[in-house]
Amino acid sequence: MAKQKKKNADAGGHLLVTLMSTGVSLVMRKVLGTAWTKARGKEPPIDLTDPRVTFGEAIGWAILLSIAVETARFFIIRAVAKRELPAAGDTE
Numbered sequence: 001m002a003k004q005k006k007k008n009a010d011a012g013g014h015l016l017v018t019l020m021s022t023g024v025s026l027v028m029r030k031v032l033g034t035a036w037t038k039a040r041g042k043e044p045p046i047d048l049t050d051p052r053v054t055f056g057e058a059i060g061w062a063i064l065l066s067i068a069v070e071t072a073r074f075f076i077i078r079a080v081a082k083r084e085l086p087a088a089g090d091t092e
Contacts, residue, residue: 013080017073020080024072032068036061 036044044061045053 020076021073028068
């Protein structure tokens with residue numbers, strides 16, 4: 001019975017991490033896009049088929065976005081894992 005409960009809690013944790021990561025990714029993309037536009041004076045390089053997008057811009061945007069999203073995802077996973085840890089002395 002305890003294994004079934006743990007399995008359900010684990011699935012709920014994975015779902016929560018997935019939903020929160022998706023939401024944070026969308027928000028981070030919007031925030032970083034706005035910051036990129038203010039700093040560079042043009043939109044971030046979204047359309048890579050556009051000949052005006054340079055290799056440096058594309059790599060810079062990819063690195064910036066991936067670092068921000070993965071850092072946020074790290075903290076989300078840690079927060080969810082901390083929430084699911086059993087209290088000391090719990091035997092369930």
